[in-house]
Amino acid sequence: MESLITKNKAQKRISRNMRDLRLGRGLTQKGLAERSGVSLSSLRKFEQKGIISLESFLKLALTLGCMDKLITATEPMENNFSSIDDVLAKDDKKPKRGKHG
Incomplete structure (x- = not known):
């Protein structure tokens, strides 16, 4: 399924969500940087x-x-099959490799 959100908007929303998580845990940028092992400059840029x-x-x-x-959000979506024929057809079409391009 295609998303209507742009890459730039997604970056801003994800970084804002992570900032809100940091603030919700009462952490400063410096505190999160130290705990995570991410440089303070990288965290600020993010x-x-x-x-x-x-x-x-x-x-x-x-x-x-x-x-x-995060891991759950990136898992492939399961198909909702309406019949056994749909299930069998899906197994036949299972890709063995990724597509080029």
């Missing part, structure tokens, strides 16, 4: 511009207690 490496983002998620939700 909260201001939404830019951060995946490794640092995951460190923040782990420290803020939202790693499980």
Whole structure:
């Protein structure tokens, strides 16, 4: 399913959500940086511009207690089948590799 949200809006919303989690736990930027092992400058850049490496983002998620939700959010969606024929047809079409492009 395609999203109507842009990459830039998603970055800003995710960084704002993470900032709100930090504030909700009573942590300063410096405190979160120290606990997570993410540099203070990287954390500030993330909260201001939404830019951060995946490794640092995951460190923040782990420290803020939202790693499980993040993993769940990225799991493939299950199909809702209406018949056994749908199930069998899905197994036949299961991709063996990713698509190019």
